[in-house]
Amino acid sequence: MSISIExxxxxxxxxxxxxxxxxxxxxxxxxxxxxxxxxxGMTLVAILFVSILMRGVPAFWQATFYTDVYFDPDIIQxxxxxxxxxxxxxxxxxxxxxxxxxxxxxxNWQTLIDNALExxxxxxxxxxxxxxxxxxxxxxxxxxxxxxxxxxxxLLGQTIxxxxxxxxxxxxxIKGNIDRDLPDARQQLSAQTREWAxxxxxxxxxxxxxxxxxxxxxDSRSSLASAGLAxxxxxxxxxxxxxxxxxxxxxVSSAIYLEEFAPKNRLTDLIEININNLAAVPSIVFGxxxxxxxxxxxxxxxxxxxxxxxxxTLMTLPTIIIATRASLRSIPPSIRQAALGIGASRxxxxxxxxxxxxLPGILTGSILGVAQALGETAPLLLIGMNAFVANVxxxxxxxxxxxxxxxxxWQGNELRNFxxxxxxAAIIVLLGLMxxxxxxxxxxxxxxxxxx
Amino acid sequence: MSNLALIATLLVMMALAYHLGLTRxxxxxxxxxxxxxxxxxxxxxxxxxxxxxxxxxxxxxWSFLAPQMIDMLVTQQLPTDLVAGLSDRELQTFxxxxxxxxxxxxxxGGGSPEELAAAAHMARLQTIENFSLVALxxxxxxxxxxxxxxxxxxxxxxxxxxxxxxxxxxxxxxxVAIFTTIGIVLSMLGEALKFFSFISPIEFFFGTTxxxxxxxxxxxxxxxxxxxxxxxxxxxxSTIALLVAIPVGLMTAIYMAEYAPPWLRNVAKPVIEILAxxxxxxxxxxxxxxxxxxxxxxxxxxxxxxxxxxxxTAGLVMxxxxxxxxxxxxDDIITQVPKxxxxxxxxxxxxxxxxxxxxxxxxxxxxxVGAFLLAASRAIGETMIVVLAAGNNPVLHANPFEAVSTIxxxxxxxxxxxxxxxxPQSLVAFALGLxxxxxxxxxxxxxLVVVRKYRQQYE
Numbered sequence: 001m002s003i004s005i006e007x008x009x010x011x012x013x014x015x016x017x018x019x020x021x022x023x024x025x026x027x028x029x030x031x032x033x034x035x036x037x038x039x040x041g042m043t044l045v046a047i048l049f050v051s052i053l054m055r056g057v058p059a060f061w062q063a064t065f066y067t068d069v070y071f072d073p074d075i076i077q078x079x080x081x082x083x084x085x086x087x088x089x090x091x092x093x094x095x096x097x098x099x100x101x102x103x104x105x106x107x108n109w110q111t112l113i114d115n116a117l118e119x120x121x122x123x124x125x126x127x128x129x130x131x132x133x134x135x136x137x138x139x140x141x142x143x144x145x146x147x148x149x150x151x152x153x154x155l156l157g158q159t160i161x162x163x164x165x166x167x168x169x170x171x172x173x174i175k176g177n178i179d180r181d182l183p184d185a186r187q188q189l190s191a192q193t194r195e196w197a198x199x200x201x202x203x204x205x206x207x208x209x210x211x212x213x214x215x216x217x218x219d220s221r222s223s224l225a226s227a228g229l230a231x232x233x234x235x236x237x238x239x240x241x242x243x244x245x246x247x248x249x250x251x252v253s254s255a256i257y258l259e260e261f262a263p264k265n266r267l268t269d270l271i272e273i274n275i276n277n278l279a280a281v282p283s284i285v286f287g288x289x290x291x292x293x294x295x296x297x298x299x300x301x302x303x304x305x306x307x308x309x310x311x312x313t314l315m316t317l318p319t320i321i322i323a324t325r326a327s328l329r330s331i332p333p334s335i336r337q338a339a340l341g342i343g344a345s346r347x348x349x350x351x352x353x354x355x356x357x358x359l360p361g362i363l364t365g366s367i368l369g370v371a372q373a374l375g376e377t378a379p380l381l382l383i384g385m386n387a388f389v390a391n392v393x394x395x396x397x398x399x400x401x402x403x404x405x406x407x408x409x410w411q412g413n414e415l416r417n418f419x420x421x422x423x424x425a426a427i428i429v430l431l432g433l434m435x436x437x438x439x440x441x442x443x444x445x446x447x448x449x450x451x452x
Numbered sequence: 453m454s455n456l457a458l459i460a461t462l463l464v465m466m467a468l469a470y471h472l473g474l475t476r477x478x479x480x481x482x483x484x485x486x487x488x489x490x491x492x493x494x495x496x497x498x499x500x501x502x503x504x505x506x507x508x509x510x511x512x513x514w515s516f517l518a519p520q521m522i523d524m525l526v527t528q529q530l531p532t533d534l535v536a537g538l539s540d541r542e543l544q545t546f547x548x549x550x551x552x553x554x555x556x557x558x559x560x561g562g563g564s565p566e567e568l569a570a571a572a573h574m575a576r577l578q579t580i581e582n583f584s585l586v587a588l589x590x591x592x593x594x595x596x597x598x599x600x601x602x603x604x605x606x607x608x609x610x611x612x613x614x615x616x617x618x619x620x621x622x623x624x625x626x627x628v629a630i631f632t633t634i635g636i637v638l639s640m641l642g643e644a645l646k647f648f649s650f651i652s653p654i655e656f657f658f659g660t661t662x663x664x665x666x667x668x669x670x671x672x673x674x675x676x677x678x679x680x681x682x683x684x685x686x687x688x689x690s691t692i693a694l695l696v697a698i699p700v701g702l703m704t705a706i707y708m709a710e711y712a713p714p715w716l717r718n719v720a721k722p723v724i725e726i727l728a729x730x731x732x733x734x735x736x737x738x739x740x741x742x743x744x745x746x747x748x749x750x751x752x753x754x755x756x757x758x759x760x761x762x763x764x765t766a767g768l769v770m771x772x773x774x775x776x777x778x779x780x781x782x783d784d785i786i787t788q789v790p791k792x793x794x795x796x797x798x799x800x801x802x803x804x805x806x807x808x809x810x811x812x813x814x815x816x817x818x819x820x821v822g823a824f825l826l827a828a829s830r831a832i833g834e835t836m837i838v839v840l841a842a843g844n845n846p847v848l849h850a851n852p853f854e855a856v857s858t859i860x861x862x863x864x865x866x867x868x869x870x871x872x873x874x875x876p877q878s879l880v881a882f883a884l885g886l887x888x889x890x891x892x893x894x895x896x897x898x899x900l901v902v903v904r905k906y907r908q909q910y911e
Contacts, residue, residue: 001771023803023806024803025806026803026805026806027803027804027806029710030805030808030809031707031804031805033703034703034704034706034707034710034711035707035711036888037700037701037702037703037704037707038703038704038707038708038712038716038720038724040700041704041720041723041724041727041775041779042720042723042724043777044727044772044775045724045726045727046722047742048734048735048738048742049774051738051741051742052737052738056742113512119584139882172689209663215790220604222855247623250625250628251625253621253622253625253626254622254625254626254628254629255626256622257619257622257625257626258626261619261622261623262623262626270630271626271627271629271630273897273900274629274630274633275629276896276900277633277893277896277897277900278633279628280829280830280892280896281636281833281889281892281893282829282830282832282834282835282860282888282892283833283835284833284860284863284864284885284888285636285640285742285833285885285888285889286636287867288636288639288640288863288867288881288882288885289632289635289636289640290638292639292640292642292643293635293639296643314632315458317628317629317632317849318629321626321629327528345611345612345615346615347615347618347619368729371729372729374731375729375730375731375732375733375734376730376731377731377733377835377836378835378836378839378860378864381864381867381868381879382864382867382868384868386868394522404731404733406838407733407734407737408733408836408839411736411737411740411840418644420741423737424737424741427733427734427737430731430734431730431731431734434729434730434731435726435729437526437727440728442722
């Protein structure tokens with residue numbers, strides 16, 4: 001007895017019917033997996049940003065003393081600042097002035113701060129407690145006081161209200177970034193200093209003020225609380241100038257040649273493969289190249305933004321070439337044909353018609369390449385840009401660090417409680433710069449996007 | 453005259469030449485009432501090029517050769533017994549001190565009488581050199597200007613010549629990429645060969661102990677340079693990273709390409725692309741400060757000892773870093789699969805997920821594999837995350853919860869600090885770099901070939 005065709009069809013329909021629910025369940029599960037993946041990605045972005053912001057934003061404000069400082073003539077025993085006399089040679093004056101500066105440097109400026117703090121505390125501090133007292137204000141402030149006086153000697157004998165940064169440890173203590181219940185042996189500050197800090201905070205002498213030192217100072221080893229990003233920022237700026245000046249013209253012209261003029265032969269094939277490969281070479285390899293060629297062979301100075309800029313140029317070149325080529329390729333052939341048709345030469349066609357139309361895409365690609373270069377760290381470590389530099393570099397040949405390298409240096413600082421926040425703040429600055437560059441690129445793309 | 457001022461003057465002269473060419477060709481056209489071959493601007497540019505290019509070429513050649521010439525002349529002038537007593541290296545140091553003295557910068561310890569004499573000689577030579585360079589350039593500029601200006605005539609094909617120069621410049625700049633690659637290969641090969649003169653390649657590639665010691669401890673105390681622990685660490689971290697990035701990245705790409713409503717696509721795509729723009733040092737810090745302690749406390753909860761800086765921490769964060777890379781590459785490839793394939797499957801009654809799994813993904817597989825290979829090469833070459841979060845422990849072990857060390861970390865460790873290009877401790881960085889370059893190059897080439905094959909299939 002055979003099953004009729006009708007029965008077989010019925011059977012098949014039923015199997016499909018039965019499996020349908022399961023298949024739909026699978027469909028939903030798959031779809032949910034996809035959604036989960038997207039949500040995971042977005043959550044990770046959120047966690048990263050929130051955790052950095054939470055740590056970094058408070059570091060933009062620092063514990064700061066607002067005290068009256070008396071420029072005591074008994075302590076500052078200095079003759080008036082020398083003026084240039086008539087008939088005196090520039091050289092003689094310079095000599096006299098630098099002698100005066102030396103003597104000004106020898107003045108015990110710390111005592112002025114000590115006295116001001118005693119005043120604020122309203123008690124005599126015994127000599128043996130002087131160490132505890134001096135732990136309150138960061139050590140860089142005495143030089144700031146000297147510089148202020150050298151700038152304006154009429155301060156002698158006056159009392160003015162000054163802002164002075166609290167030391168890093170006091171900042172940590174006041175902000176509660178260290179466990180207040182730790183035993184004395186494990187605290188960074190002595191019991192006396194902590195007590196004073198709390199009292200002064202209650203009195204309003206120590207306030208949380210916006211930290212300009214983060215932006216205006218250079219890195220510092222002795223006065224940690226006033227370590228800032230100015231040097232690193234200038235270093236990064238010099239490097240970016242070098243990168244923009246070299247990699248954009250080189251990259252764009254190389255892309256124009258490859259896309260518009262190059263004959264299709266093995267050599268151009270080779271160049272093309274080569275550029276694609278360079279784009280995927282690890283950045284640290286470019287650092288090795290820089291160390292061996294620029295430093296080892298050409299004997300360019302270590303730690304110089306010029307060398308860093310050169311290395312980053314070589315690194316961003318492929319990115320810019322690839323972006324420019326894509327942008328040139330998206331210009332329809334009709335534009336070229338029209339220009340050629342009315343008698344323009346090939347060079348004229350490209351430079352007068354194709355290039356202006358491709359410009360937004362080229363700009364976007366270049367900005368993204370430069371942003372990438374701005375955040376790069378590894379190759380810079382190999383050409384000595386991780387050296388400690390206490391000056392703002394004035395030329396691209398002076399020693400310098402860069403923003404990402406400064407982040408690397410700060411995260412390794414032993415005073416974890418303080419530098420964790422400060423590193424996060426530096427990261428916020430770097431991310432702010434990079435994201436605004438990226439946003440600019442996206443905006444440009446949106447604004448000039450043309451559909452052919 | 454400083455180089456900067458020299459170049460600036462040259463540029464001013466070129467601008468002047470441009471103007472002269474422009475006005476001359478205009479005047480000629482008006483005067484003789486003829487049609488010039490090219491538009492006036494081209495004559496201007498051509499005159500400027502005639503005026504500037506030879507001088508520029510001489511300048512570049514000169515600044516490349518002159519210091520070496522001067523060094524040579526100064527060395528010849530030195531007392532022979534002094535030169536004989538110096539090794540090559542000491543001679544270099546001597547010359548550098550002399551250069552510093554000649555340029556008016558001081559040197560440590562003042563300077564011996566010989567050094568001072570040599571410095572005076574060098575300063576004299578430098579003055580002569582500088583003066584003759586300026587004179588030569590001035591002559592070239594003026595001659596070029598006069599010759600070019602004289603040649604302006606209605607038949608002079610200025611546009612064609614200018615365009616030829618432009619073409620040469622364009623071609624030259626596309627050669628920079630080639631030179632970069634050659635530079636990478638040669639520099640690393642050269643230094644790596646120097647390294648292999650200390651340590652045999654067999655010892656390096658198959659050694660299982662990494663213990664380089666310090667370069668200061670002397671030649672008798674040679675360290676051990678075994679690559680395998682580092683290679684193992686690299687593989688471990690990258691594998692963990694890929695285990696994180698591939699599922700998340702691929703599923704994101706599928707969802708974005710096939711399911712997501714346009715509004716979600718518009719929001720989620722840029723957000724995930726932000727992940728791609730974040731510098732790796734930031735990921736490293738994130739790993740060190742947030743992820744490491746988090747994993748470690750989870751380990752405490754379930755009774756496993758997870759170190760804060762471990763292969764797991766570094767791999768996990770590196771995975772997060774590669775997610776956007778995987779997802780954007782796969783997204784491109786999935787959207788390239790022709791619609792007809794999808795329509796066919798859907799028409800036969802397959803559900804959407806069945807279409808994706810059984811039709812779209814197999815069709816896109818070569819491209820996706822290529823994307824994975826590129827992601828792997830990126831993971832292997834990543835530096836800052838592992839420097840901060842992997843713990844630097846170059847030992848062969850299979851525990852992902854322990855610290856490891858990778859090739860990139862070791863390059864950084866060996867080459868920061870004092871840079872001495874003569875000790876195996878520094879030179880090993882180049883051997884490691886070469887290994888890294890070869891590995892990533894291999895992965896990239898395979899990936900590119902695979903992706904290219906796939907593209908041709910559907911074009």
